[in-house]
Amino acid sequence: MPILDAVLLFLAGFLSGAVNAVAGGGTFITFGAMTLAGLPPIVANATSSVTQFPGYITSTLAYWHDIKHFWRGALLLSLISALGALSGALILLGLDNPLFRALVPWLLLAATALFAAGPWLKPAPKPGHEAAVGSLVGSLAQFATAVYGGFFGAGMGVMMLATLGLTQSGDYHRLNALKNMLAVVIAAVAILVFVSGGVIAWLQAIIMIPGGALGGYAGVWIARRVPQNAVRGFVIAVGLFLAFYYFDKG
Structure with a gap:
């Protein structure tokens, strides 16, 4: 691997960890860096x-303190998430790179729009001691x-x-804890x-992971000095750049 590509990937990992700590959206940076370094999109x-x-x-x-109060009830959503993630990952592997490349700019535009709308999509606090899980609508939405x-x-986290927030009860922190738990299942x-x-x-991956760890730590420092809106604007700009890059390549 050329040294410049290694540096690019490490810095992308660092930036990804930092923006995830401040505003989310680090996937745009890691995905973009690897495609610019020549990896096939899949x-x-x-x-x-x-x-x-x-x-x-x-x-x-x-969020472990919150999760301890509802993890048994969240097992159903975890199972649903596992089945959904399995389906999505198998669909991806069933595509070839040219077909997936044609889908990427549209996926990036949709994910960027979702990320940009994130502050308005945060759920309002709801009454309820525990986050209720297992409703039919909630299960279908989670799948x-x-x-x-x-x-x-x-953009999965924002979505x-x-x-x-639309299908479960509980305050924002309980819903965010549930989201994090389900994200682990989906990713795994x-x-x-x-x-x-x-x-x-x-x-x-080995080059980027340490960068992400350092970036996550540095994100605390960044959060105290850089407005969150500025970080979000940077992530949105990256998403739009990548989308138009793939439109141009297509």
Whole structure:
């Protein structure tokens, strides 16, 4: 691997970790860096899932106090999420790179729009001691979100928080904790499928993961000095750049 590509990937991992800590949207950066470094889009998408996975785990652990109160009830949604992620990941592996490349700009535009609308999609607080799970509408919405997460993933967190806010009870922090827990399930299942399909670029992932860890730590410093709207604007600009890059390549 050229040294410049390695530096690009490490910096992308760092930026991804930092923006995830401040505003979310790090998937745009990891996916974009790997495609610009020459990886096929399916490989870049699958490898990005690996680089984001440690952050999903640490976010879930940060909410462990809340999760302890409803984890038994969330098992049904976890199972539904696993089935949805399995479906989405298998659909991705069933495509060839040219077909997926044709879909990527549209997926990026949709994910960027979803991310931009994120502040308005945050659920309002709802009464209820615990987050209720298991309703038919909620289960179907979570399955659809998990299919998307297994297939592409960018903007999944915003989408899931919005659907949980519409279909579950509980305050924002409980819903966010549930979202983080389900994101771990979705990512884990998708990664297992991608590993079995041989579409993970492990060298690139190994370079990016330490950068993401350092970026997540630095995100605390950034959050105190850079307005969140500025970080969100940067992520939206990256998403739009990548979308038009793929439109031009197509």
